[in-house]
Amino acid sequence: MYPEGGTTLNHNVQTTLVPAGGSAITEFKCDVPATLILVDHSIFRTFNKGSLGMLKVEGEEIKFIYSGQQDDRIYQSEGAGQTMPDEPTIASKPLTKEEKMTQGKAIYAGSCQACHQADGKGIEKAFPPLAGSDYFASNPSLITRTILHGLSGKIKVNGKDFDGVMPKQTLSEAQIASVATYVLNSFGNKGGEVSATDVAKQRK
Numbered sequence: 001m002y003p004e005g006g007t008t009l010n011h012n013v014q015t016t017l018v019p020a021g022g023s024a025i026t027e028f029k030c031d032v033p034a035t036l037i038l039v040d041h042s043i044f045r046t047f048n049k050g051s052l053g054m055l056k057v058e059g060e061e062i063k064f065i066y067s068g069q070q071d072d073r074i075y076q077s078e079g080a081g082q083t084m085p086d087e088p089t090i091a092s093k094p095l096t097k098e099e100k101m102t103q104g105k106a107i108y109a110g111s112c113q114a115c116h117q118a119d120g121k122g123i124e125k126a127f128p129p130l131a132g133s134d135y136f137a138s139n140p141s142l143i144t145r146t147i148l149h150g151l152s153g154k155i156k157v158n159g160k161d162f163d164g165v166m167p168k169q170t171l172s173e174a175q176i177a178s179v180a181t182y183v184l185n186s187f188g189n190k191g192g193e194v195s196a197t198d199v200a201k202q203r204k
Contacts, residue, residue: 001026030057032066035152035165054126054164095174097181097193104182107175112183115166120187126164128157131187140192143180144199147171173199 001013002025010016018024030036038053095103109118112130116122120131128135135157136142150168154161171179173196180199184192 032062033057033059034066056163094195095178100178100181100193101185103175104178104180105186107171107179108182111169111171112179120183125162128155128160128162129187130183130189132158132189133187134158137190140180140184140194141198141202143183144176144194144202147176147180148199148203173197173203 001010001016002008003010003016005023005025013026016024034057036055036057038055115127116130117127120129122129122131135155146166147169150166152165154163156162169176176199177194177196180194181192183189184194
């Protein structure tokens with residue numbers, strides 16, 4: 001690592017301080033394919049303003065170095081709600097649409113908002129918008145499928161290309177149904193409703 005872009009070379013550096021207006025140059029080798037997330041930890045509030053980079057490394061997989069398993073949680077922005085428990089409880093009775101909207105809004109704030117934003121417009125070139133999205137307009141089940149199983153690779157949303165990674169979410173069928181229903185009925189989308197039974201069928 002070359003601090004301040006100079007000629008001094010530091011080895012085995014885990015983190016470095018880049019002052020305002022400064023720079024740093026790093027050289028490293030990635031032994032396995034991966035999507036590496038680059039984010040400034042000292043001013044992490046700017047995450048929601050787009051100070052995020054993804055370095056995609058392609059090549060032959062070496063399972064004994066990296067199994068390919070990704071963390072199921074997603075980055076939580078400053079002030080975001082708590083992450084969902086690993087084994088969430090399932091509602092004892094089906095929720096009404098209004099109850100799903102209330103619960104879904106809370107889940108969205110805690111698990112989705114950091115990337116897709118409070119207004120559902122996402123982050124340019126990083127995270128696709130949910131607002132007025134044509135990606136799931138003709139097939140709402142794509143929402144639950146993505147939440148359940150995650151999504152990676154190239155997609156086109158509202159005429160723009162995205163090539164990132166969304167990890168699967170650790171939520172119950174009822175919670176997924178609520179947040180999916182909330183998205184379908186918010187941000188200028190056409191509406192709809194998802195049940196826990198619908199999600200359970202997709203989980204299988």
